[in-house]
Amino acid sequence: MTENKTTSSLHYDSLVVQGAPARQNEYGAIMPPIFLSTTYRFEDLDHQGTYEYVRTQNPTREKAERLIARLEDARYAFGFSSGMAALATIFEHFKPGDHIISSANIYGGTYRFFSDLFTKNQIAYNFKQDLNALTDADFKENTRAVYIETPSNPTLRVTDIAKVVALAHRHHALVICDNTFMTSYLQRPLALGADIVAYSATKYFGGHADLCAGFIALNDPSLAEEFYFFQNTLGATLSPFDSYTLIRGTKTLALRLDRQQENAKAVIAALQNDPAIDEVYFPGSSNAVEHEIQARQARGNGSVISFRVTEEVDLKRFFNQLQMIDLAVSLGGVESIICRPATSTHEPYPQAEREKLGVDNQLVRFAVGIENKADIIADLQQALARSRS
Ligand SMILES: Cc1ncc(COP(=O)(O)O)c(C=O)c1O
Incomplete structure (x- = not known):
C-alpha cells in the first residue's frame, strides 16, 4: 500500500499529464514501463524486496494508484479490474446485520449487488427516491453507510453531498460516493466530506472504450489498510498492462x-x-x-x-x-x-x-x-x- 503524501501545486489539467512520471528509469523514458513480471526475487531467505507478487503489489499499478490519489487529493487509492470489483471491495466492509441507505437511482449492476448479494449476506438496505430529503429518522442503530451516485444514472438527479455527509456523520455512518459521471476533474466528494470515492475508470479515466478498470480513493488510514487487505485477498486487482493504459488515457x-x-x-x-x-x-x-x-x-x-x-x-x-x-x-x-x-x-x-x-x-x-x-x-x-x- 502506498501513501500519497504530496499535494501538487499543478493545475488539474497539468496533473493528469504529469501525475505519473517515469522519472527514475535507466533509459529516461517519458512513459512509465509496464512491469509484467508476476514475481520478484527475494534478497535472501529472510529478506524480500519491495515487491513480491503481482496481485499484492506491482510498480505500474502503484503509478496508476498514485495518479488517481493525486488527482483526487486523497491519501490512498486502489486499482481494480473493474468498477464493480472496486465497489465489491468496498462492500466487503459490511457485515450481516448492517444497514445501508442508498439513492434509488443507481447503476443497474450496483442495484443488482444490493438486491442479490446484500440480501444473500443479510445486509439490510433502503433505497431513497430522493437523498436530498434524507433526515435523522432514516438512520437506524445499525446504519453503517449512505451510498450516493450523483448525478444519478440515467436521469441525472443531483444529491447534495455535503448535506448527506453532515447527517451521516452525526449517525457515525460512512458516506460512499460513486463519482464515475463527474470524475475528480469536475467534483471532489472527499473534499465535501465523503469517506470513500469509487470509480468505474472504464468510463472517463480510460476514455477510449478499450479498458476495464475501477478505483477507490480515501483518506482514512485504517480503512485503507482494510481495503488493501481486501484488494489482495479478493484478488480483482488492476493488471500491469491495464494500469499503463489507464495512465495513458487519463493524460487527456x-x-x-x-x-x-x-x-x-x-x-x-x-x-x-x-x-x-x-x-x-x-x-x-x-x-x-x-x-x-x-x-x-x-x-x-x-x-x-x-x-x-x-x-x-x-x-x-x-x-x-x-x-x-x-x-x-x-x-x-x-x-x-x-x-x-x-x-x-x-x-x-x-x-x-x-x-x-x-x-x-x-x-x-x-x-x-x-x-x-x-x-x-x-x-x-x-x-x-x-x-x-
Ligand atoms: C456509475 C457506475 N458505477 C459503476 C459501474 C460499474 O463499472 P464497471 O463496468 O467498470 O465494472 C458503472 C458501469 O456502467 C457505472 O455506470
Whole structure:
C-alpha cells in the first residue's frame, strides 16, 4: 500500500499529464514501463524486496494508484479490474446485520449487488427516491453507510453531498460516493466530506472504450489498510498492462471532458427544440434546488445526458437510422454512444421500480463524445425525423 503524501501545486489539467512520471528509469523514458513480471526475487531467505507478487503489489499499478490519489487529493487509492470489483471491495466492509441507505437511482449492476448479494449476506438496505430529503429518522442503530451516485444514472438527479455527509456523520455512518459521471476533474466528494470515492475508470479515466478498470480513493488510514487487505485477498486487482493504459488515457481526461461538455451543451439546446423530444435531462435540469446544488458542488455537468422521446417516435427505427452514433452501453469514451437504459443498463431493476425512477421505454441515454458537434446533432436530428410516425 502506498501513501500519497504530496499535494501538487499543478493545475488539474497539468496533473493528469504529469501525475505519473517515469522519472527514475535507466533509459529516461517519458512513459512509465509496464512491469509484467508476476514475481520478484527475494534478497535472501529472510529478506524480500519491495515487491513480491503481482496481485499484492506491482510498480505500474502503484503509478496508476498514485495518479488517481493525486488527482483526487486523497491519501490512498486502489486499482481494480473493474468498477464493480472496486465497489465489491468496498462492500466487503459490511457485515450481516448492517444497514445501508442508498439513492434509488443507481447503476443497474450496483442495484443488482444490493438486491442479490446484500440480501444473500443479510445486509439490510433502503433505497431513497430522493437523498436530498434524507433526515435523522432514516438512520437506524445499525446504519453503517449512505451510498450516493450523483448525478444519478440515467436521469441525472443531483444529491447534495455535503448535506448527506453532515447527517451521516452525526449517525457515525460512512458516506460512499460513486463519482464515475463527474470524475475528480469536475467534483471532489472527499473534499465535501465523503469517506470513500469509487470509480468505474472504464468510463472517463480510460476514455477510449478499450479498458476495464475501477478505483477507490480515501483518506482514512485504517480503512485503507482494510481495503488493501481486501484488494489482495479478493484478488480483482488492476493488471500491469491495464494500469499503463489507464495512465495513458487519463493524460487527456481534462481535454476530452472540456470538449465533451461543450458538445453536450450544444446537443441539449438542439434536442430541447426538437418536436420529437418530450424532455431532456442533465444535472440540475429537474428543479431549481438541484440546479443550485450542482453549480455549488461541481465544476461542470459532464457529458452524459438523457432524453425522453414522444410516443410518436419508434425507438427501434431511431437507433437503426443513426449513421455515426453507435447503439452501445457505457459512457465517457471519445465516441458518442447511445442506449435505452430500461432494456440495457437498468435491466436488473424490476419494471415497477424502474418506472418509479422515470426509466421507461421512451427514455434514451446519450454519452456525448468528442466528434464535431454539428455531426452529432445532424445524426440525431435525421434519425429522429425518420423515426416519427
Ligand atoms: C456509475 C457506475 N458505477 C459503476 C459501474 C460499474 O463499472 P464497471 O463496468 O467498470 O465494472 C458503472 C458501469 O456502467 C457505472 O455506470
